[in-house]
Amino acid sequence: MTADITFQYPPELFNLMVDAIPTLNKSKRDVCLFFRGAGVGDAQLTDLEARLKANRESIGKHEIARTVLERLNAKGETALRERREVLRRIVDFTNFDACWANDQMKAKGLVASIRDIVNQKDSFTRMNQAREEERQARITIQQQENRARQDRAAKIVAAKQDFYGLFGTAVSPQQRGKKLEKALNDLFAAYGVSVREAFHLVGPSGEGIVEQIDGVIELKGALYFVEMKWYGEPVGVAEVSQHLVRLMSRAEARGLFISASEFTQPAVHTCREILQHKVITLCHLQELVQVLELEHDLPGFLDEKIQAAVIHKNPYFRPLDRRAGH
Numbered sequence: 001m002t003a004d005i006t007f008q009y010p011p012e013l014f015n016l017m018v019d020a021i022p023t024l025n026k027s028k029r030d031v032c033l034f035f036r037g038a039g040v041g042d043a044q045l046t047d048l049e050a051r052l053k054a055n056r057e058s059i060g061k062h063e064i065a066r067t068v069l070e071r072l073n074a075k076g077e078t079a080l081r082e083r084r085e086v087l088r089r090i091v092d093f094t095n096f097d098a099c100w101a102n103d104q105m106k107a108k109g110l111v112a113s114i115r116d117i118v119n120q121k122d123s124f125t126r127m128n129q130a131r132e133e134e135r136q137a138r139i140t141i142q143q144q145e146n147r148a149r150q151d152r153a154a155k156i157v158a159a160k161q162d163f164y165g166l167f168g169t170a171v172s173p174q175q176r177g178k179k180l181e182k183a184l185n186d187l188f189a190a191y192g193v194s195v196r197e198a199f200h201l202v203g204p205s206g207e208g209i210v211e212q213i214d215g216v217i218e219l220k221g222a223l224y225f226v227e228m229k230w231y232g233e234p235v236g237v238a239e240v241s242q243h244l245v246r247l248m249s250r251a252e253a254r255g256l257f258i259s260a261s262e263f264t265q266p267a268v269h270t271c272r273e274i275l276q277h278k279v280i281t282l283c284h285l286q287e288l289v290q291v292l293e294l295e296h297d298l299p300g301f302l303d304e305k306i307q308a309a310v311i312h313k314n315p316y317f318r319p320l321d322r323r324a325g326h
Contacts, residue, residue: 008073009083013117017069020090020110022061023103028052031064038085044071091115155190160292163187166230176230180285181214184228184258187288191298194218213246217256219302222279225253230260230285240267240282247278255280256302258288263316271315281305282316290320 009017025031032049048067051059072079072086091114099107163183166176188195196216215226227243229235240257247255255278257263257271263282271280283305291301301319308317 008076009069009087013114013121014069014073016110016114016117017087017090018062018066020107020114021065023107023110024090024093024099025061026098026100028056028059028061028064031061034089035068035086038089039082040068040072040086041082044068087114087118091118152190152192156187156292159183159187159190163288163292180228180230180260184226184288185215187298188215188217193299219299219306222254223252224256224281225250227255227257229258232261234262234264235259235267236264237266237270240271240280244270244274244278244280247280254278254306256283257281258283258285260285268316272313275309275313275315279306279309280315281309284318287318287320294320296320 021034022031025034029052032045032052035045045068048059048064052064069086072083090111093107093111096104096107163186166179166183185195194217213225214228217224217226225243225246229239231239235257240263243255243257247253257280259282262284268282271282274280281302283302287301288298290296291298304319305317308314308319
């Protein structure tokens with residue numbers, strides 16, 4: 001892994017900087033001022049300045065530069081700001097007239113070489129950063145997907161508990177029917193099926209409620225008007241016909257009839273005949289119990305039933321019974 005080059009100057013950059021700083025500054029005092037201007041503190045400079053003051057010939061510009069850069073490197077992260085500023089001042093250097101005339105071409109070459117290394121290292125660092133950002137983005141997406149799966153699973157468990165609770169509730173048929181509507185709508189919503197819950201239509205001439213809709217769901221862009229019944233006897237022609245009338249009065253509507261009891265053969269036949277004009281699918285409540293027990297995909301299960309109705313004119317296809325060998 002390639003770290004930020006200002007965290008510690010690599011050897012090739014270090015040696016170029018040792019040569020560049022004395023070349024960019026005319027005097028030994030100027031070299032010290034260059035480091036002071038970059039924020040380098042007393043701990044790295046005081047003893048060198050003292051030597052310079054006591055005897056100017058005791059130390060040269062290159063020794064000052066090398067010593068300070070070595071000390072900055074040795075300090076690691078605590079001198080990160082100073083190392084960055086020293087490097088920035090070299091890379092941004094443009095006034096080569098301030099150098100000795102004989103050093104100007106050399107100074108330009110050294111600064112250009114340092115800029116090349118910085119650009120190469122920065123490009124590599126940016127690529128690593130881009131890869132790391134991409135990796136973090138993938139991790140974030142994965143975490144979001146995991147949370148979404150966990151939330152969905154929790155909603156399914158809650159809907160399943162409410163649904164199973166219907167079978168042990170001692171209430172009137174009408175109350176049980178209302179509970180069934182809510183439980184099924186919650187179940188659809190838990191599986192990500194768009195749901196509009198029960199509503200009624202009022203006649204335009206003051207005749208009161210003229211139509212009661214148990215719910216509407218959306219599957220693959222199509223709207224299905226849902227009828228939910230909990231009868232003690234099998235559902236006959238009269239009951240399914242009421243639902244078919246609702247569908248026939250709506251151009252694009254499709255139908256899903258869910259019943260806690262069986263459907264009579266005449267009722268199934270009536271639905272089969274109407275498939276010439278409308279898509280209608282019949283579903284026994286026990287099928288939904290199977291979906292939950294087998295942890296099957298509810299939208300996928302409904303899609304199989306719908307395809308059987310559309311393609312094979314079978315409004316009461318039971319795919320899970322077939323898989324179970326029934």
